[in-house]
Amino acid sequence: MWDTIGKSVFKAQRTLSFDYVPQKLVHRETQMKRLIMLYRPVIESNVSQNAVLTGSVGTGKTATAKRFCMDLKEFAEKQQKAVDWVLVNCRQRNSESSVVLHIVNHFQPNFPDRGFSITEMLRILRKDLEKRKVHLVIVLDEADMLLKKAGSDIIYKLTRFEEEGVESRELVSLMLISQKNVFDMLDASSVSTFKRTNVIEFDKYTLDELRDIVAQRGELALQDNAIDKDAVDLIAEVSAEWGDARFAIEILEKAGMLADEEGAGKIDVEHVRGAKAEAYSSITESKLKGLDEHQKLTLLAIAKASRGKAYVTTGEAEAAYKVACEEYDEKPRAHTAFWGLLKDLDMLGIVSAKKSGPGISGKTTVITLLDIPAKVLDAKMRQMLDSGQRQN
Ligand SMILES: Nc1ncnc2c1ncn2[C@@H]1O[C@H](COP(=O)(O)OP(=O)(O)OP(=O)(O)O)[C@@H](O)[C@H]1O
Ligand SMILES: [Mg+2]
Known part of the structure; x- marks a missing residue:
């Protein structure tokens, strides 16, 4: 059986998975630059910085935040500064204690998941940060889920997090990511923490931008010449209605799988049409939500x-x-x-x-x-x- 299956169109299918973060996020240079400007004082002057990333589904908020944090950590290392980051998915963890636990787990993976109050866990986190002399960027992804459920107290707790003692070094910076406007969900003190000027907007991708994203991902994931140019165009076109890069990448992967099933050796527009029909059911899912x-x-x-x-x-x-x-x-x-x-x-x-x-x-x-x-x-x-x- 194995010897009858043709050559796959994929060379690295994992680069199409939802948690793969490309080296470069095409058409997000402006957002990346703003992040660098906002967070450079963390490295240069040991102070905390906070920002809000907002925009609709699949506009690259999570991917840009991850790429930025990875690059920040690497850049800091070169300057002999210790910066680390942790991302909390607040859809999965929408209570204060499970968020704080996840952050504590970053330094202590085996920390017990019950038996400690939030105050105690924050004290333990502070000790870890002081001991390691590290500044931690905490990314609260899908933060609206947490704020809606648990209120904005947690923001206060995480931002009033200075090192005890003489030398003043701030220990924690925050980054909030949300599709919705989070300012309505913050109390007055948190609103001042997140200045409105620190909001970075992610617009829906245009047809041309999606085409570039698909082409980039195709180069990473597919064998040489394994996709027709028309097929790339069609993927961009069907996803442009939503401006959603996740949808575009999903279609690319499904189309590749359909091409492999046929042993076609190359993705053409028919595979894209088939993939679109399959993906349609997941759109229905999101409508229901x-x-x-x-x-x-x-x-x-x-x-x-x-x-x-x-x-x-x-x-x-x-x-x-x-x-x-x-x-x-x-x-x-x-x-x-x-x-x-x-x-x-x-x-x-x-x-x-x-x-x-x-x-x-x-x-x-x-x-x-x-x-x-x-x-x-x-x-x-x-x-x-x-x-x-x-x-x-
Ligand atoms: N500019 C880009 N270049 C390359 N890939 C991108 C770009 N923007 C998004 N992607 C890819 O598209 C997918 C969706 O992006 P991401 O998860 O960052 O969206 P999001 O804005 O966080 O969406 P949601 O609000 O649904 O969480 C990911 O696989 C990501 O790698
Ligand atoms: Mg996201």
């Missing part, structure tokens, strides 16, 4: 009512919606508002609502699920609604 409580309940209702059927009427959907509301202890919205919910889901392209369907006389509106099987959607919605309840 953005729904509010009643939109989710409506979708759950439609999923329940649609089992084994091509479409449901709005009457059936509304009845199922009331049952779902009861189940989740929510007060159902009134009839007109329910129509609004259906319209939202239609606009998002998750369902299609059309005037009457086959086999139905008169002017009834019928609702069809577009991309996801009813069973899958049902389970998905329950999972989301359940985890939403736990958070409240």
Whole structure:
């Protein structure tokens, strides 16, 4: 079997993985330069600096922050200064204690995960920083998740972190990353810590920028001449709608895998089209995440009512919606508002609502699920609604 598979288009597929950080982030020179200007006093004068990185999905915030921190550490070493960095993903760790624990773990990987208060853990961290004479840049990625859940106290705790003793050397700098504006979530003292001038914006990538990103990643990941120029263009085009580099890289990888499955030896536009169709389901996923409580309940209702059927009427959907509301202890919205919910889901392209369907006389509106099987959607919605309840 192994001898029948053709030559792969990939030479280093790992460079397409989500945590690979390229040496150079094309079209992020401005942001990189601003970071250097903002954080140079850390090395030059031992003072803390803070910044906020903001922009929509896949605009390179996390990758730029990582690349910057790696370069900063290396540059500091050359100046005989010790600078280190740690990135906390606040989607995974959205409580004060799990954030602080992760930071303590950076120096003490075996530190016990319970039994210490936040104050104690911060004291231990301070000792580590003093002992190692190191300045630590703490990157709070997806910081809005933490701020929403735990408030901005943690910012205060982490920024009032000076070395005890005579010589003044500040120990910690912060970098916040968020898609949303975090200033609304900060208290007054934290707002002054993060001056508004220290905000670095990441715009959506343009078509041309995406083309360069795909070309760069193609050179790293693929064999020579393993992708058609038209295919690169098409990847840029399909991802330009979102300006999202992650999507572009995902399509590149999926297209490569499709080419390999066929033993084609080269990625062409057909592989890109196939990859786009597959990736579409993950877009649906992200749309679902953005729904509010009643939109989710409506979708759950439609999923329940649609089992084994091509479409449901709005009457059936509304009845199922009331049952779902009861189940989740929510007060159902009134009839007109329910129509609004259906319209939202239609606009998002998750369902299609059309005037009457086959086999139905008169002017009834019928609702069809577009991309996801009813069973899958049902389970998905329950999972989301359940985890939403736990958070409240
Ligand atoms: N300018 C760039 N050059 C090369 N690769 C890039 C560039 N920008 C982003 N990427 C790549 O695109 C992917 C997504 O980038 P990243 O994770 O930094 O996005 P993000 O802004 O943090 O998105 P999110 O808000 O969803 O977390 C990563 O694989 C990253 O390496
Ligand atoms: Mg990110």
